[in-house]
Amino acid sequence: MPKRFNWQLGRDMEYTYDGPPPARQVAYIFDTNKCIACQTCTVACKTCWTSGKGQEHIFWNNVETKPYGGYPVGWDLKLLEQSDPAQWRDGKLTSLTIFETDGAGKPPRGHRPVPDDYATPNLGEDDVTGLAELGQYFGDTHPMWMFYLARICNHCDHPACVAACPRKAVYKRPEDGIVLVDQERCRGYQECVKACPYKKVFYNIINRASEKCIGCYPRVEQGEVAFCVETCIGKIRMHGFLTTDGEPREDNPLDYIIKVRKLALPLYSQHGTGPNVYYIPPVHVPDGFLEQLFGPGVEASKQLYRNLGSDKKLLGALLLFGASNRILTRFEIQGEEAVGWDVDGQEVARVPFVEPIHHRPHYDDRYDVYRHNTA
Amino acid sequence: MSESNQPYVIFTFVAGMLLTVCVAVLAVFIASQRPNVVIVPSGGGAPASGAPSVTGGTLSAGAPAGSLALEDEPLPEGPPTLRVAKAQTLPMADDPFDPRWDAAVSVMIPVQAQNVTEPMLSNVTIREVELRALHDGQTIAWRVAWDAEQPADRVESAQFSDGVALQFPLVEDAPFMMGAVGQPVRILHWKAVWQHDVDHGFADVQDLYPNMWYDLYWFTEGDRPYTVNGAFDDPRAAPWFIAQQAGNPMANLDRSVPVEEAVAEGFGSLTTLPESHARARGAWRSGRWAVTFFRPIGLGDELSQLLAPGRTTSVALAVWNGSDQNVGARKHHSLWIPVEVQP
Secondary structure, three states: OOEEEEOOOOEEEEOOOOOOOOOEEEEEEEEOOOOOOOOHHHHHHHHHHOOOOOOOOOOOOEEEEEOOOOOOOOOOHHHHHHOOOOOEEOOEEOOOOOOOOOOOOOOOOOOOOOHHHHOOOOOOOOOOOOOOOOOOOOOOOOOOOOEEEEEOOOOOOOOHHHHHOOOOOEEEOOOOOOEEEOOOOOOOOOHHHHHOOOOOEEEEOOOOEEEEOOOOHHHHOOOEOOHHHHOOOOOOEEEEEEEOOOOOOOOOHHHHHHHHOOOOEEOOHHHOOOOOEEEEOOOOOOHHHHHHHHHHHHHHHHHHHHOHHHOHHHHHHHHOOOOOOEOEEEEEEEOOEEEEEEOOOOEEEEEEOOOOOOOOOOEEOOOOEEOOOOO | OOHHHHHHHHHHHHHHHHHHHHHHHHHHHHHHHOOOOOOOOOOOOOOOOOOOEEEOOOOOOOOOHHHHOOOOOOOOOOOOOEEEEEOOOOOOOOOOOOHHHHHOOEEEEEOEEOOOOOOOOOOOOOOEEEEEEEEOOOEEEEEEEEEOOOOOOOOEOOEOOOEEEEEEEOOOOOOOOOOEOOEOEEEEEEEHHHHHHHHHOOOOHHHHOOOOOOOOOOOOOOOOOOOOOOOOOOHHHHHHOHHHHOOOHHHOOOOOOOEEEEEEOOOOOOEEOOOOOOEEEEEEEOOEEEEEEEEEOOOOOHHHHHOOOOOEEEEEEEEEOHHHOOEOOEOEEOOOEEEEEOO
């Protein structure tokens, strides 16, 4: 098998195919600290893309509660059980990826969810790590924790679904790295379902073919962010492109947050697929759990996040989350504002660091009314 | 390499050679002590008394079939030839268990796990299939039968279908596993889920989960649970049946035959042809599948020319045990079996 460099693992890795990287790589940043699991993203995606017969169980986007939640049930735990614990040394993965575990030429290590695993999309929702004891009260930090993990297809650098398909019916687009299932060629073997560590390929029992998140590619081709990103009311998401044809650009908000500052980290990168949804880890969750999910950069990321108040450029980049339905390819801090430009070079976002205060008097002369919400 | 290491290297080389020779001698000795294996047709599909039967086919390409032959019989030279006799009347096309099949020569064909290309089949659950064939000058008919504890004919995530396929070489030396580039093979492929569709109507969500539906199917007609054939006739509902819209032959919601005709030129290249001239019918009874394929002889296409009376060719089989997660390349297969279509 060819060897490819996996930058997230800091080393070369066996992979089924070789080839140049896409011209640019679609990527997302999700700030887990801001997600409230309102599921608006889930509904937006499902309403648009997967509301057909046979797609009842298909959630290209879902939001689950960690540590206990997961859809399909145990999607991550079942693979972790089959894998040796991830080992990192100086930022380099020394344990084996799913492409290496079973030896060269073998399909990626994986598991196939059973139908019952798709029956409970909200299993574990809002569950915390333990029960409050009688008489317990809030001191300064909660002894229990949970957080919401929003998940979509990772449009991986080295997709397991692509590697596993015996018909080459799954492919990665050269123009933007979006991974798609060819709906004409797929014969529903479900090898991709088994291989994907994130279980973001689903089998449609009516179409009898496998389907996955299409990265809202018709919107991306128009320079617009995905539905799940645009509809996020908490503005936890940023959608854009990572630079693949050279060094990361400091004025590309995704390059800057992910590669330059390393604030956002890939999910389960130890599996080796090179996932491209990057998470800002929840600062209140213990490192041990987070490092299993996000790798060895967790503590440094938390420090960055806690220091955002004195880190103007990084904070400015975060202010641009949800600031436009256009994909931002460039950003800049101008005085007390963060400014973003789209793929056409048009300014599409200008966000102040401090929102202006508008004072509305108790009595409104224009409408001859008193306001009761201006105290 | 330094000179001081040379004696050591020579010693290692000589010792290695001696070890290799010893292992080879031992292997030959062990092989010569193994008894001959006898394969006897089994199960309800065993040929009726008096019906001719041939056992054989070897699983080691190029090796003589001696280890599979009946004891005390002369060793056959390779797999037995399936002679497709001419019959006055063919068995019923819609009854795979029609007793008239007993008159046809039965060939027991050993199958093995596909372990040439990934993904491979790791567990052998089917060891042989029984193949018979007849023609009446107009139509050539095949019947394949094999043991299956239970039928697997439901469509669901992580569940797979029983199935069987007949493969014919469109050029003389096409590889027995899916052909190769420039060496195409033609395939008749039957699946139990397709048979279920034909027999009972397209398997809808409600066949698995009677009370499951989504709140918002776009542009539906009628009422819950919105049957797939009927409630989604509004063309605006079509985009949510994307594989069907793309012309994917798997997404045939109105299937009339449980068989597809396909062509392949190597692994992963299976392509369903737009039209299937073959008709097929599969039935499961008492722990055994029997599947018939009927195809007109006078079509004039490559396959019917290949199978015209008087011609000789080959057939290879693939068979899937859906209950054991057989799907795609995770299948059992045979080698080429010589076929002689008698005039």
